Amino acid sequence: MTLQKIKPMENYDLYPMIFKRKSIRTYDMVPLNKKILQKISDFLNSLQPMYDDIITEFKIIPHNQVKRTMRKAPHYIAAFSENKAHYLTNIGFMLQQMNLFFSANEIGSCWQGIPQPIKEVKGNSNLEFVILMAFGKAKKTLYRMNKSEFIRKPLWKITDITGMKELLEAARLAPSSTNSQPWYFTGNENTIHAYIGNTGLLRRFFAKNLLQIDVGIALYHMKLAAEHFGRKVTISYSPTAQTTLSKRFTYITTLNI
């Protein structure tokens, strides 16, 4: 078996990837070599949680342990979590670090909301299976050449905050299930409340879990941008934030900058 040559994994500068990453759906099915998989596994073990009191587990599994896939990748990350408040948003926040890390190291990846691991994989964890991320050597181009290639809503549709452009732009470009971009942000220069926004009722019902993961992804992009610009960020739940917007918006959490 021939193993591909991929640059040694060493790029941990994730912020620039926000502006060039894209989902990869066509892979070279030759497995990545052991050294690279070890680096991936090491980074996987160092992911920052959004809430550190939620137990999570991440497993790298081969394609033959995944079902309901249209297009296969050689490897998948299966994310598991304790089922408690904010666990889906937490997984979005954590696994998006992997998505950017893969981009930074010239490996393709794609969130996978529909495929599922086989029952033996699910049975091997005490935690609830949440979602998969496919990864491997990309057969097509890994990056967007510029921001105009992102099909995204304009900023004014996802926020009423006038400042904090760098943070909100990072959220705007985040990936989401079926590119629905369900997030909405209110607040000011120091406090940004994140909501699941005005998505259709059907989507709210059938893709409820994915929407919460999506918001976690956007929150990670915002945190990364804040840190890039030298700001410190904490995340907390504000009991009064739900009441500030209409009922069509579901409050998720707050970024304190």
Ligand SMILES: Cc1cc2nc3c(=O)[nH]c(=O)nc-3n(C[C@H](O)[C@H](O)[C@H](O)COP(=O)(O)O)c2cc1C
């Ligand atoms: C939670 C989540 C689930 C997703 N599920 C799938 C999937 O099952 N199949 C797929 O091809 N893409 C999936 N995607 C990728 C999105 O379609 C993609 O992120 C979106 O269209 C934006 O494109 P981009 O990632 O290239 O910027 C998923 C993305 C997210 C965030």
